[in-house]
Amino acid sequence: MARTLRETLSLSRREVMNLPDFDWARPRRARRWLVAAYILLSLTAGTVFGLVIGFKSLWLLAGFILMMPVFFVVIGSLNASIRGVAEIRTAELDEWQRAKRDAMFRACWWPGIILLTGVAFVAAMTPAPVGVKAGLPMGGYFLALCMPLCALAWTLPEDPEP
Amino acid sequence: MFNRIALLRAERGVSRKELAEHVGVNFQTIGYLERGDYSPSLELALKIARFFAVPVDVLFSLEPFEPLSAQLVRADAASP
Numbered sequence: 001m002a003r004t005l006r007e008t009l010s011l012s013r014r015e016v017m018n019l020p021d022f023d024w025a026r027p028r029r030a031r032r033w034l035v036a037a038y039i040l041l042s043l044t045a046g047t048v049f050g051l052v053i054g055f056k057s058l059w060l061l062a063g064f065i066l067m068m069p070v071f072f073v074v075i076g077s078l079n080a081s082i083r084g085v086a087e088i089r090t091a092e093l094d095e096w097q098r099a100k101r102d103a104m105f106r107a108c109w110w111p112g113i114i115l116l117t118g119v120a121f122v123a124a125m126t127p128a129p130v131g132v133k134a135g136l137p138m139g140g141y142f143l144a145l146c147m148p149l150c151a152l153a154w155t156l157p158e159d160p161e162p
Numbered sequence: 163m164f165n166r167i168a169l170l171r172a173e174r175g176v177s178r179k180e181l182a183e184h185v186g187v188n189f190q191t192i193g194y195l196e197r198g199d200y201s202p203s204l205e206l207a208l209k210i211a212r213f214f215a216v217p218v219d220v221l222f223s224l225e226p227f228e229p230l231s232a233q234l235v236r237a238d239a240a241s242p
Contacts, residue, residue, distance in 0.1 A: 018188075083188070086224025095201050096185035162179040 014092040025081035031153040034078050038150055041074055042142035043069070048136020075146060078153050085156075086149040093139030100156065104148045112144040164223045167192065170214045170232070185209040201213040 008016070023031060045067050052060045079087050085097045088106075093101065119140030123133040171181060178196075186208060194196040194200040195210075202210070204223075211218040 006163055084192075094191050095203050095206060096191040097188065099200070125170050157194070158198065160178060160197070162177060162189045 007039045012092070013084060013088045017080055019080070022080035024076070025077050026083075028156075028158050030072050030157070031078070031081045034074060034081055035150045038078060038146060039108060039143065040072050041070060042146075043139050045071070045142055046137075046139020048135075048146075049138040050131040050133075052131075053134035054077055054129055054131020075140050078146070078149050082149075082152050082156055083100070086152055100152065101148075102154050104155075108148040108151055110148050115147075116144050163200065164226050165195060166227060167210060168196040170216070170221065171196075174214065181210070181213060184213050233242055 005135055009021075025034060041158040045064065048060060048064045048067065051057070082099075085093065085101050090098060116137075119136045126132075167181075169176070178192040182192045185192075186209070187206065191200070195202055207218055207222055209210040211221050214221065
């Protein structure tokens with residue numbers, strides 16, 4: 001039965017993340033496609049941002065801003081694909097979910113820092129055009145931002161039958 | 163850690179979802195427990211044992227459980 005917008009908004013975050021509407025995103029194959037889409041989107045956003053700075057074009061800036069709703073959809077789908085393990089409140093997760101989330105955030109801590117520091121260092125030190133210097137950290141920022149989410153979506157096993 | 167959750171669940175005709183609701187976890191967690199992908203906390207192990215009304219060591223073991231068929235053969239041989 002279809003839910004109204006009011007009914008959907010009244011659901012808790014945990015209930016929303018477990019809705020059958022997102023079953024299409026939950027098989028591992030679909031989750032990995034979403035991760036690939038996010039990485040591609042991050043690299044594209046970094047490139048477009050670099051072009052915005054390099055060419056000082058308002059059209060490119062509009063293109064960059066228009067990418068934000070796409071980020072919203074892809075990140076939302078990634079979150080729903082792992083039933084919100086990376087983002088819902090700890091009290092609403094069970095012990096297996098907490099263990100997986102904590103392990104992945106620990107595993108992504110140093111790679112995230114190294115990625116961000118690395119792109120910032122390269123951008124600062126290389127005699128590249130200003131667009132490249134701006135685009136590289138932006139792309140790196142988007143990649144680091146959702147690294148634990150992407151790693152969870154990539155690695156979590158298939159759901160068992162209910 | 164080894165467990166007999168799947169066996170007891172099948173014996174009692176309980177779905178993963180029903181068991182999960184009773185012990186306060188997601189049904190996926192029950193599936194991963196059954197597969198041996200995850201070892202439960204003491205609290206969860208006790209809750210599952212209480213749900214099936216069996217001692218916790220009937221349900222969980224550090225060594226593999228003897229196959230049911232072997233237990234039946236042994237019980238059959240022991241009976242007069």
